[in-house]
Amino acid sequence: MKIMIDPGHGGSDPGAGGNGLQEKDLTLRIAARVGELVRERGADVLYTRTTDTTVGLSERANLANAADADYFLSVHINAGGGTGFESYTYIGTSGVTSDYRNAIHDRVAAVFAAEGMPDRGKKQANFAVLRETRMPAALLEYGFIDHPTDASHLRDPAFIEKLAQATAQGVADAFGLPDAPGSPVPEPKGGVSDWAKDARDWVVTAGISDGTRPKDAVTREEVWTMLHRMSKL
Structure with a gap:
């Protein structure tokens, strides 16, 4: 399984800002950690950027298409006065594109819910990176950088780690990837005979x-x- 992870914005395009944070920095941090965790599960991981560089929207899609990636995951931070987590696929898509997004969304939304932040839903939009990629793709908006509660969590390395772990587990759920080597076997609620x-x-x-x-x-x-x-x- 080959996944192209897309840290939104970068370089001369900082993305959203607020509460002393910049979107381009957070997206790179989250994307890099998600990639590490997915690679540990045996996937081939590629990135549209790994440093603070400017990459055009079409260029991001072209990188994924040229690599013949199985999945494209775009990482973003929201702004505009809201709070919580939401995710997007391209307008009119269904089938495995929805299934993969749903698996990832549900894992990440649970992290936000545990901190009292809302699940804003599974949405569709005409975003270039979703429209121009030829493989199933999703765009995740990990909270609102201009909301004090969201920003306080996004500033916390422990919360960023939870987001990355949840995202990687969602990818593993979607594509049937194994647990990372050395991962403990969970003791399920209710116990096992x-x-x-x-x-x-x-x-x-x-x-x-x-x-x-x-x-x-x-x-x-x-x-x-x-x-x-x-x-x-």
Whole structure:
């Protein structure tokens, strides 16, 4: 799996600013960490920029197209008086583009919700990097740089790490990537029966399931996802 990660803005285009923060700095920091975590899961990671340089919108899409990337993920910070997290796909897209975005969105939105910030929803827009890329693509807006609550969290390295971890896990969920080497097997809520623990540990280590909700019913979507992951082993 090859992912092109796009830290928004950069160089002469600083993006949004507020509360002593600049968008171009935050997007580069988040994108770099997401890339590290996704690479640990076995993916091939590319970037539209790795330093504070100016890269045009079409150039970003062209880099992804030329690399024949499987996915394009654009990292941004919002502004304009709101608060919370939202994500975008191109107007009219559905299918796997929506499925991949949904997997990532849900993970990241949970981090914001845990800090009392709202999930602003899964949206569509005519953004150039979404319109001009030939592969499934999403653009994430990680909070509002001009909102004091959002900005205070975006200034916190621990919160940035949570965002990166959640984003990488969402990518792993979407593409059936395994857990990073050495990742501990989670002890799910409700506990696992002794006779099922070895099997639970195997499916988690193999990246087939996250090992949670051991006593819950499974949906068809979850069965499809697990079978898809097994086919990649």
